[in-house]
Amino acid sequence: MARLGGRNAVFAWFVGIMCAAVVVALAVVALPMFPAASGWFTAAYTEVQRFVDPDAVPVAQPEPSASPLDEGGSLDECRDLYDDAMWASLTWTTGSEMTASAEAPVTSAAALVQALQPEVAMTCVWTSDEGSVSTTVAAVPTDAGAIAAAALPTVGFACDVHDDRMLCTRTDGQLLETIEAGSGLWVSTSQDAWHPSAYASRVAASVWDGRED
Structure with missing residues (x-):
């Protein structure tokens, strides 16, 4: 296949590496949010289950506090x-x-x-x-x-x-x-x-x- 005019292989590799680096950096920044996001999704899923079938998911009762x-x-x-x-x-x-x-x-x-x-x-x-x-x-x-x-x-x-x-x-x-x-x-x-x-x-x-x- 003929190479298209104006495309530089070195430049393309450089851009690819930079894009990969950005993706890795974003993943590192977002990592601390994974537990919170997981908890949110779990809570949301629980609420949906409770809405569909109230008896399917027991409601957690708070522990009584001491006087x-x-x-x-x-x-x-x-x-x-x-x-x-x-x-x-x-x-x-x-x-x-x-x-x-x-x-x-x-x-x-x-x-x-x-x-x-x-x-x-x-x-x-x-x-x-x-x-x-x-x-x-x-x-x-x-x-x-x-x-x-x-x-x-x-x-x-x-x-x-x-x-x-x-x-x-x-x-x-x-x-x-x-x-x-x-x-x-x-x-x-x-x-x-x-x-x-x-x-x-x-x-x-x-x-x-x-x-x-």
């Missing part, structure tokens, strides 16, 4: 104790940090805690350059308020009925302790040197108002 309190307190749970103004005041205090757990209440009334065995839902501990504040929310027997009123005055607390629940307070220098119990709930707070405005009463209101809702 944050199953492993101790939760920052989200602690956040619910504070109105926006108090939360801002606490978080903006110099050196402020908060940790959440399900630790036992921080209080000098250790004998009462031992007697009532409160089931702790959360303990929220704040520390800052000003001092520390620890609050515990727990479930207790419905007669815990009466037991507290009988036991706590002997260890320096003053107790009185407040909004149908028992409120006991104790002050020792810069330490201010409050224990409030009623309707099967316990809220205790220990404020050491750091005394945010109306802290205990605002937290207690959040707890009992939330229960009423």
Whole structure:
């Protein structure tokens, strides 16, 4: 066969090699997308099967997630104790940090805690350059308020009925302790040197108002 005019064999080989190189380069670039593409095609195929025969492909059920309190307190749970103004005041205090757990209440009334065995839902501990504040929310027997009123005055607390629940307070220098119990709930707070405005009463209101809702 006669060679067509104007065609250069060397040039043709060069172009062929360049084209092959481009194809290889594109394959290398696209390689990371293969798993994603494969997953997409698999998902699409599964959806088609499910549409044609809903019983052919079982729907995967998500694993149930554990409650944050199953492993101790939760920052989200602690956040619910504070109105926006108090939360801002606490978080903006110099050196402020908060940790959440399900630790036992921080209080000098250790004998009462031992007697009532409160089931702790959360303990929220704040520390800052000003001092520390620890609050515990727990479930207790419905007669815990009466037991507290009988036991706590002997260890320096003053107790009185407040909004149908028992409120006991104790002050020792810069330490201010409050224990409030009623309707099967316990809220205790220990404020050491750091005394945010109306802290205990605002937290207690959040707890009992939330229960009423």
